Amino acid sequence: MHCKLSKMAEAGGxxxxxxxxxxxxxxxxxxxxxxxxxxxxxxxxxxxxxxxKFILCHACNGLSREACSVGEEQNIMCTTCVPDGASNIPMxxxxxxxxxxxxxxxxxxxxxxxxxxxxxVVTHLDExxxxxxxxxxxxxxxLQRLELEEHLNSDCTHRNVTCEHCNGTIQFKDLEKHYKExxxxxxxxPNACGGTFxxxxxxxxxxxxxxxxxxxxxxxxxxxxxxxxxxxxxxxxNNNILVHLEFTKQHxxxxxxxxxxxxxxxxxEKVGSNQITEINQNVKEIQxxxxxxxxxxxxxxxxxxxxxxxxxxxxxTEVTALTKENTTxxTEVTALKTETTTLK
Numbered sequence: 026m027h028c029k030l031s032k033m034a035e036a037g038g039x040x041x042x043x044x045x046x047x048x049x050x051x052x053x054x055x056x057x058x059x060x061x062x063x064x065x066x067x068x069x070x071x072x073x074x075x076x077x078k079f080i081l082c083h084a085c086n087g088l089s090r091e092a093c094s095v096g097e098e099q100n101i102m103c104t105t106c107v108p109d110g111a112s113n114i115p116m117x118x119x120x121x122x123x124x125x126x127x128x129x130x131x132x133x134x135x136x137x138x139x140x141x142x143x144x145x146v147v148t149h150l151d152e153x154x155x156x157x158x159x160x161x162x163x164x165x166x167x168l169q170r171l172e173l174e175e176h177l178n179s180d181c182t183h184r185n186v187t188c189e190h191c192n193g194t195i196q197f198k199d200l201e202k203h204y205k206e207x208x209x210x211x212x213x214x215p216n217a218c219g220g221t222f223x224x225x226x227x228x229x230x231x232x233x234x235x236x237x238x239x240x241x242x243x244x245x246x247x248x249x250x251x252x253x254x255x256x257x258x259x260x261x262x263n264n265n266i267l268v269h270l271e272f273t274k275q276h277x278x279x280x281x282x283x284x285x286x287x288x289x290x291x292x293x294e295k296v297g298s299n300q301i302t303e304i305n306q307n308v309k310e311i312q313x314x315x316x317x318x319x320x321x322x323x324x325x326x327x328x329x330x331x332x333x334x335x336x337x338x339x340x341x342t343e344v345t346a347l348t349k350e351n352t353t354x355x356t357e358v359t360a361l362k363t364e365t366t367t368l369k
Contacts, residue, residue, distance in 0.1 A: 062087025069127035092119035247272040
């Protein structure tokens with residue numbers, strides 16, 4: 026016997042440990058003739074056992090599918106149950122009659138009352154309300170097909186629902202998390218003013234409108250550090266007019282004093298700047314009068330020549346005077362630069 030059921034048994038089989046998997050395995054067995062014949066449990070209760078006696082598979086004991094007569098003994102077997110190498114002859118009459126044998130649903134124990142030909146059992150199971158399926162939303166819930174619609178509409182944690190506040194589509198399992206972020210979700214003002222506002226509007230209400238928000242006095246800049254609820258501000262201002270006036274007076278006086286001091290400092294800095302400008306101008310004027318080194322050297326060389334020749338003592342006197350004047354001017358320039366540095 027070499028049908029798939031036998032091979033699975035020999036290999037240790039596959040684990041089908043849930044109702045869902047058992048139902049799926051049953052459907053696979055019915056669809057695939059490789060698993061042997063139809064199980065006798067599918068036969069209609071009212072069926073005469075003699076009607077199927079001669080079409081039962083000698084190997085799997087099920088109703089033969091694609092029946093064959095095997096070997097000299099002419100045992101009836103499913104095509105897939107025939108031993109390797111065994112001679113077999115197709116049984117045309119049996120093959121034609123088996124699909125029309127009366128049967129019942131394989132899930133009759135769960136309450137299904139379907140009856141029909143055994144050849145239509147598979148088609149029925151694809152629609153049978155008692156057949157166990159997995160939730161189509163991948164929530165891993167396993168239930169009978171007749172329970173699926175209600176589960177998808179009311180119980181499935183992965184079903185899509187619409188947020189009643191923003192009309193967004195969210196999976197039911199994420200709804201509570203969404204409510205904590207939804208900008209349209211209504212929130213009660215935390216200042217207990219009695220108002221309810223959308224999440225996106227609540228902070229604006231607290232900052233600008235809420236009568237119970239604690240705010241600073243409008244004269245805080247001038248020195249009033251009193252804080253109160255927004256609804257108390259008018260009374261505070263009315264009751265403290267003279268106080269606020271005195272704060273304002275002191276603030277303005279302080280600012281005037283500061284401004285006067287700043288102006289005076291700027292004026293002094295301007296005078297110092299003018300002095301520096303005047304001194305720099307004087308330095309430039311003196312520098313224009315200086316005899317440059319090349320000219321002085323030329324005059325000196327000329328003096329040496331004249332002294333050697335001893336021909337013009339008057340020119341010597343002139344050169345000496347120029348040299349003295351040049352030294353004096355350099356001294357004045359140095360003094361002016363020192364004074365400039367001090368003023369800066």
